[in-house]
Amino acid sequence: MTTLRCISPIDGSVFAEREALSLEAARAEIRRVRDAQPAWAARPLAERVELVMAGVAAIGAQNDEIVPELARMMGRPVRYGGEFGGFNERASHMAQIAADSLADIEVGEDAQFKRYIRRVPHGVVFVVAPWNYPYMTAINTVAPALIAGNTVVLKHATQTLLVGERMARAFHQAGVPEDVFANVFLDHDTTSSLIGEKAFDFINFTGSVGGGAAMERAAAGTFTGVSTELGGKDPGYVMEDADLDAAVAGLVDAAMFNTGQCCCGIERIYVHESLFDAFVEKAVEIVNGYKLGNPLDPDTTLGPMAHPRFAAEVRAQVDEAVASGAKAHIERFAEDDGGAYLTPQILTNVSHDMRVMRDESFGPVVGIMPVKDDAEAIRLMNDSEYGLTASLWTRDLDRAARVGDQVQTGTVFMNRADYLDPGLCWTGCKNTGRGGGLSVIGYHNLTRPKSYHLKKVTS
Structure with a gap:
């Protein structure tokens, strides 16, 4: 059994610790999330949006607790007030554009055929989030993935060990089913094994270049999509x-x-x-x-x-x-x-x-x-x-x-810097990684196209 420990940078003390799931326990958790996905995707889009935004609001209601907790976990001064402004802005934008972004692409209809392209969810999306902006980086994928009809498994960095737990609990209290959005505690070996077994249908990783390379190696040959945001200079x-x-x-x-x-x-x-x-x-x-x-x-x-x-x-x-x-x-x-x-x-x-x-x-x-x-x-x-x-x-x-x-x-x-506009695609090139989050392109990455070519019976 592996114990994950968050060491506070304030004084070097152990601020939080959790036991990592065994491989068998992790497999069981992911099966539960996978089984819940079809029913979640069958819910009306407006209902999924409403539940996700209720979860976002539930996080906002906890901001007075979250700000000092973040300071203890990763050292950001409390004077800056946490991350809820960006967290809410990003989720709200993705909620507002969901209907248009996920709408069918009409190719044409005549007396013989109806043709269109539909965006359908991948299934189970695995989000591996970093510690530096732990709420905002997680919501970049969690909100649109859920809205698009995926179920989500979130694994957070050990340095911000409590963030995923707090997010999942808030979303559950707001009405998102527990088996639709799961937070897990995993060590690296278990994570790699799960990816190699095709436990997930899409992976979003934010972290180091080395971590991204490990994700891609684990997924090699599985044909699982891996989106990465890695280093920068x-x-x-x-x-x-x-x-x-x-x-x-x-x-x-x-x-x-x-x-x-x-x-x-x-x-x-x-x-x-x-x-x-x-x-x-x-x-x-x-x-x-x-x-x-x-x-x-x-x-x-x-x-x-x-x-x-x-x-x-x-x-x-x-x-x-x-x-x-x-x-x-x-x-x-x-x-x-x-x-x-x-x-x-x-x-x-x-x-x-x-x-x-x-x-x-x-x-x-x-x-x-x-x-x-x-x-x-x-x-x-x-x-x-x-x-x-x-x-x-x-x-x-x-x-x-x-x-x-x-x-x-x-x-x-x-004439500005260090800002993420949710209306624009968040993406990089070279060793910064590949893929893109937020904007309409974020929805395209969290779904797959499915074409419909329907021939009508005319006699």
């Missing part, structure tokens, strides 16, 4: 006509919010040489104003990283860069304990020879480089094995579109 580019103050505020926040532990956080910034010095000066001033500390303290603006080993990787990248000639602009904060509590850092004199500009940092550090023009910025932005988002800062929309067309990424932002 998202760039920002500040053009010479940008609103400098807005660019600094937006990009620094995107680099440092949630202690840099954001899927689409900014990890490298390219600034036109005419604005470079002023940009760096303003960025350093902002970061020096942060308060690192206990996330339960409402004055804290920067909490600990979720685990000391994550902080150790960021420290290693910074130390290697400085040893290779980079300049660190932020002096060590007094609260930096050498463990999960980490000084945020801004680096200049960096190059793509340094890991801090190539490898995912997923922490509060950003390298800033000057560039001469769009061509140099595009070349540097594309010099990455990842491609989730790119943030472009300019007053010229057409220019942003032209540059964006040449950047290898999933989403192009102009």
